[in-house]
Amino acid sequence: MQQRVAILISGGGSNMVSLLDSMDASHPARPVLVLSNEPQAGGLAKAAARGVETAVLDHRPFGRDRAAFEAALHARLVQAAPDIICLAGFMRILTEGFVRKWQGRMLNIHPSLLPKYKGLHTHQRALDAGDAEAGCSVHLVTLELDGGPIVEQARVAILPNDTAETLAARVLIEEHRLYPRALRALAMGQLPAAIALQQQAADDPA
Numbered sequence: 162m163q164q165r166v167a168i169l170i171s172g173g174g175s176n177m178v179s180l181l182d183s184m185d186a187s188h189p190a191r192p193v194l195v196l197s198n199e200p201q202a203g204g205l206a207k208a209a210a211r212g213v214e215t216a217v218l219d220h221r222p223f224g225r226d227r228a229a230f231e232a233a234l235h236a237r238l239v240q241a242a243p244d245i246i247c248l249a250g251f252m253r254i255l256t257e258g259f260v261r262k263w264q265g266r267m268l269n270i271h272p273s274l275l276p277k278y279k280g281l282h283t284h285q286r287a288l289d290a291g292d293a294e295a296g297c298s299v300h301l302v303t304l305e306l307d308g309g310p311i312v313e314q315a316r317v318a319i320l321p322n323d324t325a326e327t328l329a330a331r332v333l334i335e336e337h338r339l340y341p342r343a344l345r346a347l348a349m350g351q352l353p354a355a356i357a358l359q360q361q362a363a364d365d366p367a
């Protein structure tokens with residue numbers, strides 16, 4: 162039985178495309194929904210062009226009420242019944258109520274070598290620090306922002322003339338290789354950290 166995957170995006174969705182394109186007929190998972198909180202997200206058309214169901218859930222009408230937004234997000238996801246959720250450039254912070262419901266089943270990709278540079282502007286921060294290398298990480302989503310167990314990382318050398326843009330472009334190439342590998346491993350039940358988090362959630366349901 163293939164695992165069902167929902168992908169959450171906010172933008173162009175290049176990581177989403179790499180995930181969708183990795184899920185061929187023999188893959189242990191298949192995409193069931195791509196959802197964006199941004200109605201204009203370029204990734205929506207790319208998903209639709211690949212025959213994947215899409216949805217928009219604009220966060221703006223919810224104002225500061227994160228709980229209400231997350232309840233609506235959860236309800237829409239439940240309709241699609243995913244086993245796995247991949248955050249792929251999804252630019253909303255998720256809070257406890259939501260995260261606990263998908264604990265051990267939700268991945269995120271972050272453009273830094275975590276635990277370095279959580280949050281935004283990761284490439285500039287790596288350059289400002291004079292780092293010799295940068296990279297990207299796929300991690301399981303827990304309550305700590307960009308802080309859950311790391312599943313896989315890829316490294317990129319920082320070159321003398323790099324700007325945040327040139328570095329981001331090289332890291333993004335690695336992201337597109339890394340995220341499909343991590344999704345496959347989760348779908349195949351090969352991630353002990355995911356199994357532990359799932360077990361914890363089953364023992365102590367939200």
Ligand code: GRF
Pocket residue numbers: 170172173174175176177249250251270271272333336
């Ligand atoms: C990527 O760098 C990802 O690591 C970060 O946001 C960016 C999204 O790019 N979380 P895309 O929408 O996948 O092209």
